[in-house]
Amino acid sequence: MKLCVIEGDGIGREVVPAAVCVLRQVLPQIEVLPAEAGWDKFQETGDALPAETIEIANEAGAVLFGACSSPSYPVPGYSSPIVKLRRAMETYANLRPTRFLPVPTAREGVDLVVVRENTEDLYIGDETTADAGDTGTATKRITRYATERITHTAFRLALNEGRRRVTIVHKGNVLPQTDGLFRRVAYEVAKDYPEIETDEFLVDTAAYWMVKEPARFDIVLTPNLYGDILSDMAAAWGGGLGLAPALNLGDDVAVAEPVHGSAPDIAGQGIANPTAVILSASMLVRHHWKQPAIADRIDAAVKAALSRGDYTADILGVDGMSTDDFADIICDQLG
Ligand code: NAI
Numbered sequence: 469m470k471l472c473v474i475e476g477d478g479i480g481r482e483v484v485p486a487a488v489c490v491l492r493q494v495l496p497q498i499e500v501l502p503a504e505a506g507w508d509k510f511q512e513t514g515d516a517l518p519a520e521t522i523e524i525a526n527e528a529g530a531v532l533f534g535a536c537s538s539p540s541y542p543v544p545g546y547s548s549p550i551v552k553l554r555r556a557m558e559t560y561a562n563l564r565p566t567r568f569l570p571v572p573t574a575r576e577g578v579d580l581v582v583v584r585e586n587t588e589d590l591y592i593g594d595e596t597t598a599d600a601g602d603t604g605t606a607t608k609r610i611t612r613y614a615t616e617r618i619t620h621t622a623f624r625l626a627l628n629e630g631r632r633r634v635t636i637v638h639k640g641n642v643l644p645q646t647d648g649l650f651r652r653v654a655y656e657v658a659k660d661y662p663e664i665e666t667d668e669f670l671v672d673t674a675a676y677w678m679v680k681e682p683a684r685f686d687i688v689l690t691p692n693l694y695g696d697i698l699s700d701m702a703a704a705w706g707g708g709l710g711l712a713p714a715l716n717l718g719d720d721v722a723v724a725e726p727v728h729g730s731a732p733d734i735a736g737q738g739i740a741n742p743t744a745v746i747l748s749a750s751m752l753v754r755h756h757w758k759q760p761a762i763a764d765r766i767d768a769a770v771k772a773a774l775s776r777g778d779y780t781a782d783i784l785g786v787d788g789m790s791t792d793d794f795a796d797i798i799c800d801q802l803g
């Protein structure tokens with residue numbers, strides 16, 4: 469059982485060791501293969517995602533990824549390594565659950581999963597510039613193939629988890645050739661799953677209802693960019709970004725990666741919440757290694773700690789436990 473571990477940048481380096489510790493406790497046979505990627509790696513070598521890292525990731529088939537920093541302006545030779553890695557490994561589904569966790573910032577009754585298409589949409593990164601930099605154009609690509617694949621993932625997840633409804637979220641009214649295609653194909657595939665209810669929202673209305681009545685949502689099936697945005701929004705109802713896990717899933721491969729980024733505002737202080745990455749590791753155990761009982765143990769240890777009020781500073785916005793102290797509690801509990 470091999471695991472490629474990429475800490476990345478910022479708080480990625482602080483929180484990933486906590487998840488590795490947890491995994492070693494519950495699956496001592498794990499062989500950890502460290503690898504590098506990110507902005508710091510790019511600064512050092514001019515390559516944000518070295519070929520060696522992709523090789524190690526593919527060899528392991530399972531990756532634990534922290535976060536990487538990406539500037540919001542063009543840097544020649546740089547593009548987000550996690551977006552590249554998801555594509556290189558064909559992890560076409562990004563599962564981003566938001567479930568109530570016992571912290572004061574979470575909303576009771578919320579239990580939804582954003583199923584985000586992970587390989588296309590504006591994320592193909594096909595951008596051009598003209599007019600001396602004053603005009604930018606990006607290609608949004610949606611295909612039948614990728615939409616069928618992600619829709620099957622959403623409905624199978626609904627069946628496996630005993631869920632009742634898949635909500636297709638799109639902007640087909642403005643983008644009928646791309647989002648309209650996504651919507652149409654998703655409804656076609658939905659016919660294979662008559663036991664699951666299917667409905668839809670335009671993405672702006674979906675955002676409104678996810679804020680107003682989050683418990684109304686079950687599985688949210690959506691293209692890449694909307695999934696990115698809506699999953700951060702939903703994370704607020706789960707108690708915050710420090711608690712929000714995610715799993716990039718392909719046919720025989722998976723990349724566990726929290727929803728949050730490298731958090732430069734708190735990086736280096738040892739106060740980041742490792743819960744999101746620990747719960748992402750648990751998703752890897754559940755969905756990729758197919759060991760639900762072990763994943764349940766990890767989730768239960770996290771819930772028990774939070775129920776006791778063991779919090780890092782992000783939960784209540786006041787002094788909290790350090791990353792390492794919180795991680796030790798979870799690891800000890802699983803030992
Ligand atoms: P962010 O998710 O890094 O941070 C947003 C806010 O949430 C910050 O106030 C941060 O302190 C807080 N936060 C996030 N994770 C936390 C944790 N585990 N514990 C406590 N507080 C936490 O998003 P931001 O600031 O927009 O982006 C920072 C950098 O991260 C950017 O360079 C961006 O490109 C990158 N990024 C990378 C991602 C990835 O590698 N998958 C995903 C999102 C952003």
Ligand code: MG
Pocket residue numbers: 696697700727
């Ligand atoms: Mg994001």
